[in-house]
Amino acid sequence: MEDNMDGMTDSSDYVEMWIDLFLGRKGSEYFCDIDPDYITDRFNLINLQKTVPKFTQVIQYIVDELDETVLESMSHSRLEQLENDARKLYGLIHARYIITIKGLQKMLQKYRDADFGRCPRVFCNSQPLLPVGLHDVPGIDSVRLYCPACEDLYNPKSSRHSTIDGAYFGTSFPGMFLQAFPEIVPRHPTKTYVPKIFGFELHKQAQLARWQELQRLKLQKSLEAKNVDFSKNGGYK
Amino acid sequence: MSEYIADRNDDDSSEDSGSYEEWIPSFCARFGHEYYCQIPSEFLEDDFNMTALALEVPLYRQALDLILDLEAVSDDEAEHGENGQPEVSRSLVEHAAEQLYGLAHARYVLTRPGLQALAEKFDRRAFGTCPRYHCGGMQLLPCGLSDTLGRQPVRLYCACCGDLYVPAQARHAQLDGCFWGTSLPGVFLQHFPELGEYVGKRPVQSYSLRVFGFGVNERAVSGARMAWLRQRPSTEEEWEEYAKCEYEMPTEVS
Ligand SMILES: [Zn+2]
Ligand SMILES: [Zn+2]
Numbered sequence: 001m002e003d004n005m006d007g008m009t010d011s012s013d014y015v016e017m018w019i020d021l022f023l024g025r026k027g028s029e030y031f032c033d034i035d036p037d038y039i040t041d042r043f044n045l046i047n048l049q050k051t052v053p054k055f056t057q058v059i060q061y062i063v064d065e066l067d068e069t070v071l072e073s074m075s076h077s078r079l080e081q082l083e084n085d086a087r088k089l090y091g092l093i094h095a096r097y098i099i100t101i102k103g104l105q106k107m108l109q110k111y112r113d114a115d116f117g118r119c120p121r122v123f124c125n126s127q128p129l130l131p132v133g134l135h136d137v138p139g140i141d142s143v144r145l146y147c148p149a150c151e152d153l154y155n156p157k158s159s160r161h162s163t164i165d166g167a168y169f170g171t172s173f174p175g176m177f178l179q180a181f182p183e184i185v186p187r188h189p190t191k192t193y194v195p196k197i198f199g200f201e202l203h204k205q206a207q208l209a210r211w212q213e214l215q216r217l218k219l220q221k222s223l224e225a226k227n228v229d230f231s232k233n234g235g236y237k
Numbered sequence: 238m239s240e241y242i243a244d245r246n247d248d249d250s251s252e253d254s255g256s257y258e259e260w261i262p263s264f265c266a267r268f269g270h271e272y273y274c275q276i277p278s279e280f281l282e283d284d285f286n287m288t289a290l291a292l293e294v295p296l297y298r299q300a301l302d303l304i305l306d307l308e309a310v311s312d313d314e315a316e317h318g319e320n321g322q323p324e325v326s327r328s329l330v331e332h333a334a335e336q337l338y339g340l341a342h343a344r345y346v347l348t349r350p351g352l353q354a355l356a357e358k359f360d361r362r363a364f365g366t367c368p369r370y371h372c373g374g375m376q377l378l379p380c381g382l383s384d385t386l387g388r389q390p391v392r393l394y395c396a397c398c399g400d401l402y403v404p405a406q407a408r409h410a411q412l413d414g415c416f417w418g419t420s421l422p423g424v425f426l427q428h429f430p431e432l433g434e435y436v437g438k439r440p441v442q443s444y445s446l447r448v449f450g451f452g453v454n455e456r457a458v459s460g461a462r463m464a465w466l467r468q469r470p471s472t473e474e475e476w477e478e479y480a481k482c483e484y485e486m487p488t489e490v491s
Contacts, residue, residue, distance in 0.1 A: 120368040120402045120403050120405065121369075121400055121401070121402055121403075122392050122401040122402060123400075123401070144370050146444075146446070148459075149463075150463050150466060151444070151445070151446070151461060151462065151463040151466075152369060152370075152371075152463070152466070153369070153370035153371065154368045154369055154370060155368050155369075155370055157368070172447065172448045172449050174446060175446040175447060175448035175453055175459065176448055178446070178453075178458070178459035179448070179453070179457065179459055182457075182458035182459065185458045185459050188462045188463055192399075192400075192466065193394070193399065193400060193401045194399075195380075195394065195399075195422040195423035195426060196419055196420060196423050197420045197423040197424055197427070199419075202426065202427070204433075207483050208469070208482075210485070210486050211470060211475075211478060211479045211482040212465045212466065212468055213465070213486065214482060214487065215464075215465035215468055216465040219462070219464075219465065223456065223460075226455075226456055227456075228460075232458075233458050234457075234458035234459060234460065234462060235462075236462070
């Protein structure tokens, strides 16, 4: 909540751009910077008009084109509302932007810097993660993280990330990302864990592990028959 | 490792300057030691429980005395001993005590009262919850990947997905895994069969990549390759196949 205030006092001075202030906030680490040109192009905003009140004003506020006198005449609560609407709209535009060629490139750099964290699974060896939404509509669920190594979903470690709306990243982002950059797809780890007692594997868990390994071998066999090369990216370690 | 020791001694000196504190509760209450259970002194006083630990830990006797608060070193002596000698040996004894406590801890948590203490921590989510989205916040259990000192840091086991995770907090990620041991999750599961029953009843959920609502082609580089990792037998055919996996991998892969 205190962050709210910070954002406002500073942006009203126009010392820094709103986008830079937003991205510099603790908790904004998952977001990339969207080109102002993209934000002001009406074509990219189709169907977003109804997501916030006073849509045009919010857009102007995001790209620092809102007249200073307008800002100064606003009440405290109106400013707070504007700031919240700006963050929401930025998030919704962000979900569209990150699946464009430029946006994918920006997210690639963030992925390389492991800005989205690393997979907590031991056998994934600190594989960098990708953000994903389970819904494209805001207000339903928070952002989750996709691991390209184990292909599973994880919750963000920090509470400042676990409250970000998943719709600000969208359901298609990791799929688009890995299709755009197939060289990023790792070879998948096949090691698994079976609980042991003094070195002896638990019977039921060991049986399940064998059955799962059988499923893996069957998948590999069927895909190899379709000319998928398992010694390359997307294969097994 | 030496940084680690120095760090811990810093903590001690501040504690020592205050009033007398029992070693075990203060060790377990230290920041970063949340995964440790308090071992009752009777357990540590029983030579049978401590068999062979003297071979693994230097200064065994002094270390044990320190843990059991039997060592009558006043603050004065510790700080102003001749040529600073006692202070050095005290930090060595302190380090040995931490190792000894850890190794005894790995044994204690496999006993009935130890498992009970662990279960209470498990219920309070003292070891955190599974970071996997579809595990729905399942409580984790600590697990060692080696039973030898200094080999592998502690990891966390989720009974729901059956997988191992790195502790979320950096202060836990470097604790020595052998202080919990490789048998802990296995023994816990056997001792509390209701845990296995509970996770067995949970619906199996998994995720697959989607682009504008469509799945990714299986032959694509990013096509699904890991579904087996979270898979459980569900159809009759799969259960038959599962039965064949009881003692070994079936040789023919159809
Ligand atoms: Zn992973
Ligand atoms: Zn889990």
